[in-house]
Amino acid sequence: MQPVSLTYVHGWDLRxxxxxxxxLxxxxxGFNALIEKGSKKYFEKMNGWIDIALEExxxxxxxxxxxxxxxxxxxHAYGGVVYHDVTNRKWAEKGKECGVDGLICVNDRAGGHLGDMSMGEMYEELRDMELxxxxxxxxxxxxxxxRALELGYDGVQMGTRFIATTxxxxxxxxxxxxxxxxEEDITWTNRLTGVPISVIKSPGFKQENSWLMRRLLHSRLKHRARVLLNANSFMRLRYLSRSKSKNTANKKKYYSAGKSVDTVHSIESATIIMQRLGESLNSNPKLVDKSQDPVV
Known part of the structure; x- marks a missing residue:
């Protein structure tokens, strides 16, 4: 779950x-915590949200x-586990120093925020991290x-595939x-959060921010600039989620998605997708002998 989406976009009290x-x-x-410190108010809010999540x-x-x-x-005081998003070894090492329990290795085919290394390159870069x-x-x-599990990854994180579900x-x-x-329809923009994020090309698509925002994103105010962009993105999501499609079609310029769109050919039930994924693992002789089930 993403607390900003749950509370601000969908209108729920977190608890x-x-x-x-x-x-249900x-x-x-699981709890997805974007821990940007650009806004003291946001940071305090996230701090409180994490406390509530632990209490619940x-x-x-x-x-x-x-x-x-x-x-x-x-x-860790509650016996919980923290995994950290990383795009290269520098951030992986910082995460390990902070005591994280695992690493989410974000590669160059990801939806949302993306890295610049391939699946294989990231594994080779981080395989000795002992996490x-x-x-x-x-x-x-x-x-x-x-393929990911055969390379040596302990599990996968999937997002784009589950958007196109019933x-x-x-x-x-x-x-x-x-x-x-x-795959050729996927590009990137930094207009949504200030850092590269994968989106589907559309008629109103723009890759870069305004001249002023670009200056702010490369100044000592970069963290605050990112907070402003994130706030604007959530406002857009909130508006679109509560408005009729015919009235907002011209405003829908950014559909976040990764390059796995190339494998998505229909809207299906998430249950069917998970069953199919699980069956493929059970029938893979390279994986069936592993002592632990992979994380999917």
């Missing part, structure tokens, strides 16, 4: 939202865009899942855009 999720499943719930029994946290030492301290490595980016079907409540035009897109 009540978590409790509602508990009525008895499976573990959440024990798995993923951190990004910040130093996760304080999150590790809080979560679990999760492959994030480009996993859309059984083929990519099996269970996802995102607008239908977003799902259709993913189904219709190919």
């Amino acid at each position: 009540e939202g978590i409790r509602y999720m508990r009525t 499943t008895d499976k573990p719930i 029994g959440i024990r798995f946290f993923v951190t990004s865009l910040g130093k996760p030492d304080w999150v590790c301290e809080k979560v 679990p490595l999760i492959c994030a980016g480009g996993i859309g079907s059984e083929k990519e899942l099996n 269970e996802c409540n995102t607008p239908e035009d977003y799902k259709t855009a993913i189904v219709d897109a190919g």
